[in-house]
Amino acid sequence: MSAVSVENGGGKTPRGAISIRAVSKIYDPDGARVLAVDDCSMEIEAGEFCVIVGPSGCGKTTLLNAIAGFHGISAGEIHLDGELLCNSSQVPKPGSDRIVVFQNGALFPWFTVLENITFGPVMQGAASKKDAEEKALHMMGQMGLKGIAHNYPSEISSGMRRRVEIARAMMNDPRVLLLDEPFRAMDALTKTVVHQFLLDVYDRNKTTVFFITHDLDEAIFLGSKVYIMTTRPATIKKVLSVDIPRPRDFRVLASTAYQRLRTECIAAVHEEAVKAFKAGEREM
Amino acid sequence: MNDRISRALAGIKNRTRSRTFWRGIFSLTVFTLLWELCTYLKAPIIGNVPAPSEVVSTLAVQLHNTYYWLSWKDSMIRIFTGFIIAQIIGVPLGLFLGANDRAREVLFPIFEIMRPVPPLAWVPVSVIFWPSAEMSMIFVTFLGAFFTVVLNIVEGITSIDVRYIRAAHSLGSSRSDIFWRVLLPASLPSVVVGMTVGMGITWAVVVAAEMVASKTGLGYLTWRGYVAGEFPLIVVGMMSIGIAGYFSSALIRLVGSRFTPWLKTR
Numbered sequence: 001m002s003a004v005s006v007e008n009g010g011g012k013t014p015r016g017a018i019s020i021r022a023v024s025k026i027y028d029p030d031g032a033r034v035l036a037v038d039d040c041s042m043e044i045e046a047g048e049f050c051v052i053v054g055p056s057g058c059g060k061t062t063l064l065n066a067i068a069g070f071h072g073i074s075a076g077e078i079h080l081d082g083e084l085l086c087n088s089s090q091v092p093k094p095g096s097d098r099i100v101v102f103q104n105g106a107l108f109p110w111f112t113v114l115e116n117i118t119f120g121p122v123m124q125g126a127a128s129k130k131d132a133e134e135k136a137l138h139m140m141g142q143m144g145l146k147g148i149a150h151n152y153p154s155e156i157s158s159g160m161r162r163r164v165e166i167a168r169a170m171m172n173d174p175r176v177l178l179l180d181e182p183f184r185a186m187d188a189l190t191k192t193v194v195h196q197f198l199l200d201v202y203d204r205n206k207t208t209v210f211f212i213t214h215d216l217d218e219a220i221f222l223g224s225k226v227y228i229m230t231t232r233p234a235t236i237k238k239v240l241s242v243d244i245p246r247p248r249d250f251r252v253l254a255s256t257a258y259q260r261l262r263t264e265c266i267a268a269v270h271e272e273a274v275k276a277f278k279a280g281e282r283e284m
Numbered sequence: 285m286n287d288r289i290s291r292a293l294a295g296i297k298n299r300t301r302s303r304t305f306w307r308g309i310f311s312l313t314v315f316t317l318l319w320e321l322c323t324y325l326k327a328p329i330i331g332n333v334p335a336p337s338e339v340v341s342t343l344a345v346q347l348h349n350t351y352y353w354l355s356w357k358d359s360m361i362r363i364f365t366g367f368i369i370a371q372i373i374g375v376p377l378g379l380f381l382g383a384n385d386r387a388r389e390v391l392f393p394i395f396e397i398m399r400p401v402p403p404l405a406w407v408p409v410s411v412i413f414w415p416s417a418e419m420s421m422i423f424v425t426f427l428g429a430f431f432t433v434v435l436n437i438v439e440g441i442t443s444i445d446v447r448y449i450r451a452a453h454s455l456g457s458s459r460s461d462i463f464w465r466v467l468l469p470a471s472l473p474s475v476v477v478g479m480t481v482g483m484g485i486t487w488a489v490v491v492a493a494e495m496v497a498s499k500t501g502l503g504y505l506t507w508r509g510y511v512a513g514e515f516p517l518i519v520v521g522m523m524s525i526g527i528a529g530y531f532s533s534a535l536i537r538l539v540g541s542r543f544t545p546w547l548k549t550r
């Protein structure tokens with residue numbers, strides 16, 4: 001709420017640096033201590049598009065939930081822009097500076113698109129309803145979301161819904177945008193559209209993005225850095241720097257740099273997939 | 285362009301709707317004719333039922349009878365009094381139990397035990413319990429709708445996907461915001477379902493209660509037909525109850541769809 005408002009983005013005041021230091025998380029629902037994340041450390045720079053890839057159930061979402069403030073961690077510390085967000089004794093709080101876009105979407109079905117997008121600022125008392133609506137409509141125009149303001153989420157396509165949800169997050173000018181396999185259930189064609197949309201949003205605002213996925217193409221196409229995680233307990237196995245310049249478009253997919261990164265990525269991920277498979281996990 | 289598509293769609297919708305309508309009319313006509321034929325031929329069992337022609341002539345007489353309309357009025361008053369009191373108490377209670385884990389853990393077992401008791405089984409107790417027959421009938425009507433509504437709301441709230449609550453938290457909602465803007469609207473579809481089902485139960489209950497404890501109402505009208513040996517009147521009573529039940533449920537659905545506009549599509 002006290003976050004500096006960056007009206008036109010552009011990375012003038014870089015913020016949203018996440019420092020994950022030796023984080024572990026033990027789930028202990030009924031005495032069966034499950035180590036979900038083990039001694040995991042990452043330094044995510046302000047304005048970085050960071051993509052996390054790893055086998056199912058490896059603890060990626062656990063990290064994301066801790067950053068979002070949905071649950072605590074068992075050991076280690078997470079800092080956001082140098083401030084302590086949580087450690088083993090401090091349970092984090094959800095906040096509008098860290099907004100999650102969920103795997104199955106969490107637009108409120110009972111509100112119209114416009115009511116959804118203005119929900120954050122109105123709830124926080126950051127803007128009057130009228131101002132928030134004006135800002136939302138302006139933003140929707142920029143993002144190619146015109147003409148659906150008064151529709152309910154069930155009346156628009158799944159690709160449109162996901163874009164609206166990203167718009168709802170961006171209305172809060174978050175320091176970090178957390179995406180948990182947001183495009184998982186989408187067909188390939190819709191994916192290309194939402195990918196381009198997310199890249200445009202990122203290029204315009206340079207907000208730090210923490211993006212979880214299983215899709216290697218998506219990871220390399222979108223990310224600045226790809227963190228490959230091991231199977232549970234999760235630690236970082238490998239970090240790939242994606243040195244493909246921005247703005248990117250689909251032509252990137254045919255470049256040799258992309259192919260090289262992809263091969264490298266597959267090699268690293270395959271090893272973990274085999275381990276996970278042997279450990280009785282579901283497929284990647 | 286868009287307009288034209290939507291108009292075309294509406295046209296298709298109307299046509300299919302009218303086709304369904306005519307199919308319904310067709311099956312009802314065939315049913316009535318078969319029924320008439322069976323009674324005419326003195327078919328076993330069905331042959332003892334009054335013929336549709338007798339029913340219609342009895343109905344024609346009844347339509348001019350103030351007592352018949354008084355039966356409608358009395359049953360309707362009982363239904364809606366019981367039903368509305370059930371909503372006034374049940375909706376807030378259901379919301380409270382749904383939103384408050386501790387209260388639910390303490391109070392819900394009582395509901396679990398009371399719920400399987402059919403509302404009809406309450407009739408003798410409530411006749412003893414309440415000073416007037418009228419009050420006891422309204423009470424059992426109330427019970428019929430009450431449990432369904434409370435249980436549906438609790439179910440609706442406790443099955444809300446945690447994503448919505450988390451998203452609302454992240455976006456800066458306070459606890460009361462989450463109640464009013466997430467829990468309440470998310471549970472509305474279950475409230476409407478609970479009300480529709482509850483309305484159906486209410487009719488079942490009131491008819492039985494009237495047969496036992498009343499001298500008026502559509503349930504009593506039907507019973508009187510039996511006692512007096514006026515068999516066509518039984519069928520008139522049954523049909524009247526069916527029609528009354530249908531329209532009360534339709535009314536609930538209509539009101540319900542007003543409160544849940546986002547469910548209209550798909």
